Amino acid sequence: VNSLFQIEKDADNGMKNAVDKGFVQKLEKKVTDQGITFEAKEVMADSMRIAVIYDMYDQNGNQISKSDHFLNAYLMDSKGKNWLREEGPSWGAYGQYFIAEQPLNTIFESAEATPNQLTLKLEQTEIAGKSGKWSLEIPIDMKKAKEATKTVVFQDTAFHSPLGMEVELEKIEFSPSATRVMLETTLAKSAYIEVEREREEVTLEGETIQIKEKYNDPILSGNDISFEITNEKGDVVAAWDKPLLDEGISKEKNVITLSGTVGRSQGDYGMKWWHTFGPIHGEQKLKLQLQKIYEKKRASSKFNLAPTELSKKAATFKDESDSTFTFSSFSLESGIGDKPGMAVLTVEGTLGKGVVEASSWSVKDENGQSYPARLKTNSTRDKDGRVHVKGKLEILRMEKQPKNLSVTYKEYAVEHDVNWEVPFEIK
Incomplete structure (x- = not known):
């Protein structure tokens, strides 16, 4: 292994190719304060993205968890302009270390528009409850990367x-x-439709009111x-x-x-x-x-269910999109720690012709109490191209079995076939 960017389970094929093409540099940069060390180990940089693999540990060598540190990032050009005013890197685990990854392709609209010299500055003033100053600057020569694009x-x-x-x-x-x-x-x-939505607003008197408003979607x-x-x-x-x-x-x-x-x-x-x-x-x-x-x-489907009856007989409905959904069981799952419990409906369905998904699900009980819901399915196509779904509808924060349920979804997606092609050549 020549580089940490070649770690199989974490590296994408682009990172591996950047190593092969010479766009990864080993770093010997570290700073220690309050007994905590911030160490940058490697940097990958080309015209699309910059990524830094780093570690953070205390004086006993114990790693500081991701939840106990967050780095501020600045991407400076030679004139001192910071290009990260609107967006910053993503932070995550990477093998036994951490990674900060910053896309450049959404900052600079072309390789030519990218400055020849950039400096990535990473700093932190509080780690694991300790105040201090941890700052590293990583100069990056973008000229080579631009020429390779x-x-x-x-x-x-x-x-x-x-x-x-x-x-x-x-x-x-x-x-x-x-x-x-x-x-x-x-x-x-x-290509726009007028949609009405509700939102909550707090008045000067502290009263919460519901406001209906229309917008073009x-x-x-x-x-x-x-x-x-x-x-x-x-x-x-x-x-x-x-x-x-x-x-x-x-x-x-x-x-x-x-x-x-x-x-x-x-x-x-x-x-x-x-x-x-x-x-x-x-x-x-x-x-x-x-x-x-x-x-x-937009959808206006409503499926009325009696949970106690589902174990005896499944309930099947056909909606305005010609999609058919069958609900066959209801169960409750207990919450863990601070995570609330939820109810689960078993679902199978055949979507209407051209329909590929149904989304934005919600549920109401017999008292009118609303619950957000998410549909988790596996989809397949039959020989006629119709989509079949099988999985479950998770009803969040529902912790006891209601007498009746009203299940709805707000949107569905329809596919339209297109035949348009553009030939081109990499020279």
Whole structure:
């Protein structure tokens, strides 16, 4: 093992490739105060992201847990500008150490726009209840990383959906640790629906009141699309799909989840999107194929259940989306510690034609008490493309069995097939 970034269970393929290409540097930086040592061990940096593996331990060598420390981060250029005003690194465990990872692809819109010199400053003034000063500065030469990044720029390359969304392919960048596809979407006014919601507001007299308000909700999104990148052999080297789709029906492949913004507003109806994948190597001809656009629809379904009857006979309902749900059992699970208990309904269903998921579930008991709920399922497709779900509906904070339940969900997603492709070449 040449680098901690090659640890199999924690490193993604982009980190490993950055090691192979020489974009990882071992560090000998540490600072000690109040008997606590903060030590930066390695840094990985290219035009897409910066990541630092670090350790933090007391004078006896005992590691300080993640919950007992949080580092402030600053990303400074040569003129002293801090580029992390809006967003900061993600912090997490990494093998026997910790990692701070900061995406650059959502800060700088291209490799060319990235400064040649950056300094990542990590500091802390309180660790494990002790006040002190722990500060490390890590200079990073970005010039080499910028030179190693290849960019394909597209001109006037857009797909116009009759649903009311234009998808424009702007550029694709290829760095040692990641591949970034940049899209811009523009929605027509017809791609919005008026929705009413309730919120609580406290008056000057301390009284809580419910306020109903209307807003325009987009039914389409540049995040809720499906596309593939294929090579000359037809192999899929990267694929994006609607986030949070069940694994059984998602076509996602080689996606790298980086913290930070993935979408940014561009005026009233436009959005810019960054979709990030593992590195794609070498000079080759590729093709991006847009395959699906997902439309969000509002639901008004209501399923009335008697929990005591479910053990005798399952209850089956068909709703306005032509989806069928069967509820077959009700059970209670006790809470653990501060975690409250919950009720669980067993669910199976066949979704309507083109429907891929139902979301935003909630439950009311016979007294009108509302409970948030989450549907956890495994999804599969049959030969006709219909989606079948099987799993459970968890009703949070319900700790006793009610006489009756009213189960609803607010939204469902419908897929629309698309056939649009753009060939390009990495030179």
